[in-house]
Amino acid sequence: MTGDGGAPARPYVHVNCAVSLDGRLAFAGGKRAMLSGPQDLARVQGLRAELGAVLVGVGTVIMDDPSLRVHWELLHRPPGPPPVRICLDGRGRLPASARMLDGTQPTIVATTDSSKRGYPSTAETLVAGPGPEVDLPLLLRGLAGRGLRGVLVEGGAHVTASFLRAGLVDRMTVYVAPVLIGGAEAPSLMAGPESHTPEEWVELLRESVEPLDDGVLISLRPRNRPTIPPPAPL
Numbered sequence: 001m002t003g004d005g006g007a008p009a010r011p012y013v014h015v016n017c018a019v020s021l022d023g024r025l026a027f028a029g030g031k032r033a034m035l036s037g038p039q040d041l042a043r044v045q046g047l048r049a050e051l052g053a054v055l056v057g058v059g060t061v062i063m064d065d066p067s068l069r070v071h072w073e074l075l076h077r078p079p080g081p082p083p084v085r086i087c088l089d090g091r092g093r094l095p096a097s098a099r100m101l102d103g104t105q106p107t108i109v110a111t112t113d114s115s116k117r118g119y120p121s122t123a124e125t126l127v128a129g130p131g132p133e134v135d136l137p138l139l140l141r142g143l144a145g146r147g148l149r150g151v152l153v154e155g156g157a158h159v160t161a162s163f164l165r166a167g168l169v170d171r172m173t174v175y176v177a178p179v180l181i182g183g184a185e186a187p188s189l190m191a192g193p194e195s196h197t198p199e200e201w202v203e204l205l206r207e208s209v210e211p212l213d214d215g216v217l218i219s220l221r222p223r224n225r226p227t228i229p230p231p232a233p234l
């Protein structure tokens with residue numbers, strides 16, 4: 001898949017998350033759960049560094065306020081270029097105090113025509129579609145046009161669902177921690193429209209399963225969908 005001049009029409013998209021054994025991303029009500037162990041945390045830092053951009057939804061920013069920086073100390077190597085931080089904020093709910101707006105590294109807020117919200121000058125605003133949801137193909141074209149070759153999508157449940165349902169995922173990794181959260185109020189890996197038949201579920205192919213920390217890391221790719229390869233290291 002290429003755009004004008006042979007450049008990829010969109011960046012490579014890798015979705016990553018950590019879940020409990022019962023598939024939950026967080027505690028009841030969305031309260032952050034530290035599900036990853038040290039090896040998984042270091043693996044995610046490596047992905048952030050390699051792919052050059054990390055993306056979350058505004059729901060995750062409101063609940064977790066992540067810095068989305070690379071913790072280079074966990075990689076035991078000197079700091080490299082910081083990844084571009086991206087937040088999907090179609091309706092303008094991103095708190096002005098969010099850590100990702102602290103101006104310490106390049107940041108893009110992806111929003112829509114339906115939001116009248118202005119953002120601090122510490123972030124670039126990218127308008128993708130009429131809204132209220134950010135138009136993902138339009139966003140990815142905009143990111144490719146800015147020279148981004150890879151994006152690590154780090155959730156949460158609605159954003160993961162949107163990328164998977166739109167067929168815009170090239171690879172997915174899920175760290176499964178050996179804990180059970182239970183109940184009905186804890187968000188699961190994928191929100192969005194429910195599936196009632198096998199025709200409606202999202203089908204993935206297992207690439208590998210490996211022990212990591214106290215849990216397992218599952219690597220997957222979409223079944224029956226074209227994908228693009230990861231960007232070569234610069």
Ligand SMILES: NC(=O)c1ccc[n+]([C@@H]2O[C@H](COP(=O)([O-])OP(=O)(O)OC[C@H]3O[C@@H](n4cnc5c(N)ncnc54)[C@H](OP(=O)(O)O)[C@@H]3O)[C@@H](O)[C@H]2O)c1
Nearest residue numbers: 017018026030057058059060090134155156157158159162
């Ligand atoms: N364990 C993990 O690996 C992990 C990782 C990340 C997050 N989390 C957890 O996930 C939870 C947050 O997930 P969430 O589902 O509430 O929020 P989310 O997926 O982070 O953000 C969803 C919001 O993003 C906005 N959005 C704009 N365009 C969108 C599009 N095209 N598709 C989807 N969303 C779009 C919408 O905001 P509007 O409603 O304003 O339109 C939507 O409600 C938290 O509990 C967090 O702790 C866990």
